[in-house]
Amino acid sequence: MTSDRLANRVQGVPPSGIRRFFELAEEMDDVISLGVGEPDFTAPSRARAAAIESLELGRTSYTANRGMRRLRAEIADYVQKWELSYDPDDELLITTGASEGLDLAFRALVDPGDVVAVVQPSYVSYAPGVQFAGGEVLEVQTRPEDDFALTPAVLAASGADRADLLVCCYPNNPTGATMTATEIEAVVEFIKEHDIFVLSDEIYAELTYDGSHTSFASFDGMADRTVVLNGFSKAYAMTGLRLGYAMGPADVIGAMNRIHQYTMLSAPTTPQYAAIEAITECDDAVERMRTQYNRRRNFVLSRFEEMGMDCFEATGAFYAFPKAPIEDDTAFAENLLEAERVAMVPGSVFGEGGAGHLRVSYATGLDDLRVAMDRLESYLS
Amino acid sequence: MDARTELLGLLRENARYTISDLARLTDLPEATIEATIADLEDEGVLRGYQAVVDWGQYDSEPVRANVELNVTLDHETGYDDIATRLAKFDEIRALRLVSGDYDFELEVEADSMSAVSRFISEQVAPVPEVTQTVTHYVMESYKENGVVFDDGHDDDRLSVTP
Ligand SMILES: Cc1ncc(COP(=O)(O)O)c(C=O)c1O
Numbered sequence: 001m002t003s004d005r006l007a008n009r010v011q012g013v014p015p016s017g018i019r020r021f022f023e024l025a026e027e028m029d030d031v032i033s034l035g036v037g038e039p040d041f042t043a044p045s046r047a048r049a050a051a052i053e054s055l056e057l058g059r060t061s062y063t064a065n066r067g068m069r070r071l072r073a074e075i076a077d078y079v080q081k082w083e084l085s086y087d088p089d090d091e092l093l094i095t096t097g098a099s100e101g102l103d104l105a106f107r108a109l110v111d112p113g114d115v116v117a118v119v120q121p122s123y124v125s126y127a128p129g130v131q132f133a134g135g136e137v138l139e140v141q142t143r144p145e146d147d148f149a150l151t152p153a154v155l156a157a158s159g160a161d162r163a164d165l166l167v168c169c170y171p172n173n174p175t176g177a178t179m180t181a182t183e184i185e186a187v188v189e190f191i192k193e194h195d196i197f198v199l200s201d202e203i204y205a206e207l208t209y210d211g212s213h214t215s216f217a218s219f220d221g222m223a224d225r226t227v228v229l230n231g232f233s234k235a236y237a238m239t240g241l242r243l244g245y246a247m248g249p250a251d252v253i254g255a256m257n258r259i260h261q262y263t264m265l266s267a268p269t270t271p272q273y274a275a276i277e278a279i280t281e282c283d284d285a286v287e288r289m290r291t292q293y294n295r296r297r298n299f300v301l302s303r304f305e306e307m308g309m310d311c312f313e314a315t316g317a318f319y320a321f322p323k324a325p326i327e328d329d330t331a332f333a334e335n336l337l338e339a340e341r342v343a344m345v346p347g348s349v350f351g352e353g354g355a356g357h358l359r360v361s362y363a364t365g366l367d368d369l370r371v372a373m374d375r376l377e378s379y380l381s
Numbered sequence: 382m383d384a385r386t387e388l389l390g391l392l393r394e395n396a397r398y399t400i401s402d403l404a405r406l407t408d409l410p411e412a413t414i415e416a417t418i419a420d421l422e423d424e425g426v427l428r429g430y431q432a433v434v435d436w437g438q439y440d441s442e443p444v445r446a447n448v449e450l451n452v453t454l455d456h457e458t459g460y461d462d463i464a465t466r467l468a469k470f471d472e473i474r475a476l477r478l479v480s481g482d483y484d485f486e487l488e489v490e491a492d493s494m495s496a497v498s499r500f501i502s503e504q505v506a507p508v509p510e511v512t513q514t515v516t517h518y519v520m521e522s523y524k525e526n527g528v529v530f531d532d533g534h535d536d537d538r539l540s541v542t543p
Contacts, residue, residue: 022541035541124543173543291382295391295406302405343541366395370402 013128017349024334025343032372034360035343037173039237039318041292043274044285047236050277051270059269065261067094067245068272074279075245082205083218084228090250093257094267098203098231098244100260102129105199105227105246108255109165110135117163119150120351121321123173123201127351130167138163141353147312148177148321152190161194168216171204171316174350174359176297178316181214188219198226203244204317206235206286209294213316217247224249227256232271234317235286236278241271293318296362296369303373307380318363321347321354325380329356340375384409384417389426392418393527396430435530437522443490444518445474446497450485450505451513460484463510472500483515494518 003011025031042048066072072088079086086092095101102125110116112134118126119140127137140158142148150168160166170179179187191198200216217226231244244267246256300320304311311322324332329346337343347357362369382390387407391398400418404411421427436442452463460478464485468476475488487505491497497516506514523530 016543018541018543022539025540031540033540036538037542038538040536040538298408299402299405302408345541366406 009132009134013131016124018124018345021333021343021345021349025337028337028341031337031341031343032364032368032375033343034362034364034369034372035345036361036363038239038363039234039289040363040365041237041289043236043238043241044278044282046281046285047238047274047278051241051274054270054273059273061269063094063266063269063272065266066092066257067267068276071272071276071279072245074276075247078279079215079228079230079247082213082215084215084223084247086223086247087250091247091253093246093253093260094272095231095244095246095260096264096267097233097242098201098229099125099242100264100267101227101229101231101244101246101256102126102199102201103132104256104259105229105252106130106133106135107259108252109197109199109227114164115162117155117158117160117166117196118351119166119168121148121172121174121347121354121357122167122169122350124350126167126169126201135165139351139353140166141351142175142177143353144312144323144357148172148175149179149183150187151183152186155187155190160190160196163194163196165197165199166191167199167201169201169203170216171202171208171213172319173204173317174319174345174347174354175321175357176314176317176319177312177321178208178210179214180211184214184216185219188216188222191225192221196225198222199229200226201229203229203231203234205230207290207293207318208316209290209297210313210315227252232275232278236275236282237289238271238274238278241268241274243267243271243275293362296364296366299366299369300360300362300373303377307373307377309376309380318361320360320362321357322360324356324358327356329354329358333358336376336379340379342372342375342379384413385421388414388417389421392427392430433526433528435522435525437530443492444494444497446489446501446519447517448487448489448501448505449483449513449515449517450487450511451483452485452510453512454510458510463508466508467505470500470504472497472504483513489516 072092076086076088106129110133114135115138116130116135117138117140130137140160142150198216205213217223217228227246227248229246232238304322309322311320314320326332329348333344333346345359347354400411400414403414472489472491473487474490477486479486489497501514501516
């Protein structure tokens, strides 16, 4: 259906496939959903209290366009643990979720016709974001045999050498894949050789279970060609508070801020107070959540192995990405939902490279996870 | 976290995790789990496995009270001696030496309020070292052993999200 009233740019973007699956699941009772892309925990109590206190003190005005200076300074300190060094005054921008950061980066970096390589399977917003900015999406499909890590070979085979911008996300949604420093280093060579700018969505950085996170921007010469996106949604279970941040070279952050100052003015004020508390005082809460996720990850991966579901060892975020037992992942997910009331998201929703897989979120309590695994097992046998 | 600490954490969360579940959750071999638990039991670290009961949801409910106890010591009798004596009573479900305004903190349980009072006045108060008791009857329990007594359905997330 096309309409004269609506911009072609918008009409060219189909509604998200996840929506359809959501509607199916919503119609049924007693569904255990392993389809949720946000934490099942609540924000740390100290962060909640800080938000409430800021309201009680009447802190309800706009902040600086770039966000509260104190928060930017704390973030600049905090990211040093990933060997990142940014000037809080002009290389850091507080955004309304990483989502706004994505949109700003696309609008700041992409001219109509620019080629944007999007690593897939991926979070559903990248390709539409590129299209809204007028860019041309070049899909780069990572492979199960590489455990969904990005490789120079995959980049070359996709023709990414002609890309102006590369969008990647590790730890990854939907696969749960992470990349080691060595793996990233190989990709960095390709990026530099072909003079590509990088948008690295590292929102799951705190949720790595096998060694610590490595940022794309931490490699020699990369900080100047990378915008790193992060936020408070996943690590601090603050999805509804809508707060994220972007870090990068001053000219790019400046351009993003120019759009931001006209379209958003400033990120919401209350969560900025919560975020200062979160980032300075809530390491223990993050650690507790990470411990729980890791147990569940171990549990789910063990159960998959025992029931013969083929699944690589996902080491990040809160997703596992097993192979669907039949080729048609959508049919499998729908049948499983119908028969056993367990929701897993078909991998093809996240791009062609996700086809034949299922995204299983373990941001769900162990009791539910156990029942879901029992139901899956009985469905398979 | 080492395996012992991790296992203690898991068992305190749910003492009914099977050995297989514990192995899955920790990514350790079942044999290691079994051996570690056996060690913890032998060493007296793991002292028991109990149910968490929300009596408010059950047909009948025992009467419970927290009792503050003050004692005097002399060179023959120390805290441990008094505690050993008190611990023998089945009515006393928990017994702790605490800092602050009183010495011992007791959790007492019996079938009725009069049974609790009788127990305190006839069995506890007459202990020679006991100088004072203050009894607080439990009116309502909201959380026990880390388990919140709510309806457990406060997940307001959408069922499927990106
Ligand atoms: C990979 C990825 N990036 C970004 C976002 C959006 O995050 P925010 O809540 O900060 O907008 C999500 C949320 O699901 C995500 O999975």
